[in-house]
Ligand SMILES: O=C(O)CCC(=O)C(=O)O
């Protein structure tokens with residue numbers, strides 16, 4: 001955008017002098033030199049822009065040759081070589097033929113002796129530094145490592161002889177239109193807040209969205225409002241929305257007062273939290289906050305600061321915001337603030353995040369430790385973006401490589417990657433909270449694990465589901481029961497009633513997806529969350545192996561995903577036998593693994609309804625001839641399996657069927673000659689083992705940690721058999 005206007009600007013601003021208009025050199029290679037002493041150099045590294053600390057933010061740069069500034073004997077002279085192509089191609093003042101002229105940066109060349117860059121210079125525009133001897137270089141590097149808020153520059157420091165040129169230029173005239181280049185007074189604080197916001201963002205989707213929106217040039221933080229954290233739509237680095245459409249005026253007003261006061265704190269000079277608190281109170285009152293709610297927060301916070309009470313995370317009047325402020329007042333610097341997570345295990349993410357951001361605001365970018373500043377790419381993008389967001393004038397300046405795109409994020413290989421266009425500018429590690437949030441709760445094994453998690457951590461996300469079928473139940477008690485049919489049917493009970501439920505009535509535990517996710521977004525989690533199960537172990541079968549075992553029939557998707565979930569829920573609600581290596585449940589007939597037989601005394605009763613239904617379907621589809629009357633549920637966790645065997649030929653009649661749930665694992669089939677055939681038992685499939693496969697071949701589930709496609713979690717199988725109680729055939733030597 002600036003490039004297209006360049007020629008026109010030139011035509012207007014270059015006067016017709018002796019050089020003529022055509023002699024301007026379009027030399028982008030020209031090196032601009034900023035001469036600094038070592039203290040200034042350290043300041044440049046701390047701020048990453050130069051100069052920010054002085055009222056005049058412009059810099060005089062030598063063209064090709066560094067300017068000779070009066071550096072005293074005891075100081076080291078450092079030359080920063082600026083690559084003009086990394087700066088916006090705007091107009092600068094140039095000392096050309098003994099006068100100051102306004103020229104485009106792109107046209108600065110050998111004919112210019114010196115230019116005045118109209119604003120602070122970014123460290124990222126520096127291509128290298130120069131010093132005159134090795135000792136100076138060593139001293140500079142040592143100094144840059146000696147301060148907690150400075151890291152050694154990524155640019156090389158060359159040792160070379162250069163000449164300094166005494167300036168012949170007059171004092172440059174005042175530039176009236178510098179505003180676009182002069183960051184706001186608060187830029188240091190606001191940039192500190194932004195850096196901490198990135199560093200501390202909870203790696204959970206909605207909070208990552210909030211962060212991206214907070215750095216977007218256009219949006220107004222809808223996600224933040226939806227999450228009850230409206231103040232994140234008005235982070236310090238954004239000039240306030242003029243339309244003032246606040247959904248949470250109370251919190252926003254308090255937030256503005258807090259930010260205004262905290263960003264004016266000069267931590268280096270003094271830290272007086274009680275005074276800061278009073279100032280926030282004053283400011284909030286004059287902004288129109290109701291006295292009573294504010295006074296309560298203020299007096300409680302005073303007690304906290306005076307060590308007369310301990311931190312309470314459920315702030316009544318200002319919620320997460322009030323709590324975050326209290327924590328920041330207690331520990332104002334980021335490196336101390338972040339230690340709260342160790343002491344307050346149940347710290348909700350938004351309190352921690354808001355507080356961390358405020359600690360960055362109080363500390364300011366200059367004093368921020370490099371670990372909080374992020375990657376090099378991110379630093380420059382964040383600096384430019386906070387400049388753009390702080391005032392409209394600066395937003396118009398086209399920084400090379402700076403994007404106007406929306407910031408986005410993605411999850412990749414255990415990382416959360418933040419990017420603009422295709423530029424990666426920040427990374428966070430994923431955590432189990434974020435992984436749970438992203439997990440597909442439709443997957444039965446994930447859902448099951450989520451129920452476990454909820455049972456342990458947040459039972460209010462759970463529901464009990466009562467399933468009744470073809471019943472007429474007497475209503476006991478004085479209450480009244482009605483069924484409302486408008487919209488989704490609703491059973492309305494007024495007063496108390498009781499029902500005598502038949503034994504077959506099933507009650508299963510269900511999870512409410514929304515409340516589970518809300519819990520993941522908002523709540524402090526005291527213990528380590530287990531990881532959601534991997535769903536990698538679901539691979540489509542290659543058909544090649546299926547025909548090689550005679551008598552084997554493989555039926556993919558015999559069970560639907562919903563059935564799978566329901567059966568697993570029912571199974572998990574029933575007791576497990578754990579007298580073996582793996583857990584099992586026996587239905588219909590108990591099986592004696594030692595004696596390898598079934599006797600009349602082993603009869604347990606009819607199959608449960610779910611097993612009865614599947615058995616009937618197996619007959620109906622012609623996979624087995626007789627209705628199965630025994631089902632064994634096997635649970636295998638990582639490392640477990642079943643050794644090579646033939647299912648007891650004399651105990652059962654006809655084909656046996658195994659149905660695989662929750663993960664796909666391999667089964668090995670061994671021919672009578674000892675040849676191995678591998679079959680993947682896809683989850684939800686049925687494998688019918690009949691004929692030779694049943695009688696002559698052995699089968700096995702290897703005991704191992706991984707399947708070829710990923711680590712094992714948990715597999716559950718259902719084996720359906722027809723018990724042959726009258727058969728007295730000899731036992732197969734290695735039968736089960
Ligand atoms: O887990 C399976 O699918 C097979 C179980 C099995 O072979 C058996 O119980 O005999």
Ligand SMILES: [Fe+2]
Pocket residue numbers: 645646647699
């Ligand atoms: Fe078996």
